[in-house]
Amino acid sequence: MVLELYLDLLSQPCRAIYIFAKKNGIPFQMRTVELRKGEHLSDAFAQVNPMKKVPAMKDDDFTLSESVAILLYLTHKFKVPDHWYPQDLQARARVDEYLAWQHTALRRSCLRALWHKVMFPVFLGEQVPSETLAATLAELDVNLRVLEDKFLQDKAFLVGSHISLADLVAVTELMHPVGGGCPVFEGHPKLAAWYHRVEAAVGKDLFHEAHEVILKVKDSPPANPVIKQKMMPGVLAMIQ
Numbered sequence: 469m470v471l472e473l474y475l476d477l478l479s480q481p482c483r484a485i486y487i488f489a490k491k492n493g494i495p496f497q498m499r500t501v502e503l504r505k506g507e508h509l510s511d512a513f514a515q516v517n518p519m520k521k522v523p524a525m526k527d528d529d530f531t532l533s534e535s536v537a538i539l540l541y542l543t544h545k546f547k548v549p550d551h552w553y554p555q556d557l558q559a560r561a562r563v564d565e566y567l568a569w570q571h572t573a574l575r576r577s578c579l580r581a582l583w584h585k586v587m588f589p590v591f592l593g594e595q596v597p598s599e600t601l602a603a604t605l606a607e608l609d610v611n612l613r614v615l616e617d618k619f620l621q622d623k624a625f626l627v628g629s630h631i632s633l634a635d636l637v638a639v640t641e642l643m644h645p646v647g648g649g650c651p652v653f654e655g656h657p658k659l660a661a662w663y664h665r666v667e668a669a670v671g672k673d674l675f676h677e678a679h680e681v682i683l684k685v686k687d688s689p690p691a692n693p694v695i696k697q698k699m700m701p702g703v704l705a706m707i708q
Contacts, residue, residue: 471496473538474516474524476503477681480578481535482523483640487670487678488539488633492548504591504688506695509702520702536567539633551630562627566619566634574615574641577608580707581645582685591688592696592703608645612652616659624665631669639666640678647682 473489473496475482489496501507501522508520517524517533525532525541532538543553554560584604588594615638619626626634642663645652653660667675691699 469528472499472526473497474499474501474513474522474526476501476508476522477678478503478685479522480575480640480644480682481637483643483678483682484633484636485523485535485538485542487640487674488548488552488636489542490674490678491670492542492546492552494542494546494548504691504695506692506698509698536637539637543633552633552636554627554632559627559632563632563634566626567637569614569619570637570641574611574638576707577604577611578641578644580604581608581650582648583703583707585645585648585650586686587688587703590686591691592700593690605650608650608652612656612659616656620658620662622658625662625669631666635662635666636670639663643679643682647679647685649686 471494473485475486475498477483477486486498488494501513501524503522507513508522513524514520516526516531519533521533523533523535523538525538527541527545532541540553542548553563581604584596584601588596619634619638623629625631626638642652642659653663
């Protein structure tokens with residue numbers, strides 16, 4: 469059986485998995501789950517992931533959710549180049565450190581920035597108070613500085629001289645506010661240079677292919693009212 473990946477490239481962790489699998493020549497069948505149509509809330513998808521979230525993976529009769537778990541599974545199963553998740557104990561620990569931090573820090577900030585700036589007003593038709601948006605963008609800037617000063621420092625990539633899972637997860641997160649029109653790299657010259665190195669390491673064509681959806685997110689049509697009603701509780705919980 470071919471590996472199946474349940475993804476929507478609107479989602480930042482889905483983009484990380486898509487790029488990783490493509491870049492490393494991992495054979496897979498993509499099962500698109502359209503978040504803006506509420507397909508993740510369907511009973512059919514709940515058979516794959518009862519938590520009704522993407523990404524998800526099926527490998528024969530084995531199913532797996534959570535993006536970091538999926539990335540590590542693919543890393544171990546397909547024997548990808550060492551730089552993605554190094555064998556060196558301390559280098560691997562640095563990747564783990566970043567992956568542990570980003571869940572409640574950079575990911576939260578990037579997600580909130582996209583939803584407060586674009587998805588609420590454009591997709592859901594809900595206006596966001598200016599003070600809420602300002603606070604969200606200020607929080608994003610704090611986490612960008614942590615990414616730059618604590619994790620990147622003066623290195624080429626987050627864990628050294630080669631791209632790793634940490635870089636891939638980080639850059640796909642940052643493309644969320646970029647898609648929302650936020651000037652993420654202004655005032656962050658080290659991050660701007662790092663972004664171009666990551667893009668080159670992945671390959672510009674693949675990078676742009678993976679981010680085409682998010683870069684057009686401002687053109688999203690309004691949500692169907694029924695879908696909006698179903699989605700709102702999960703959206704509000706997600707961006708708290």
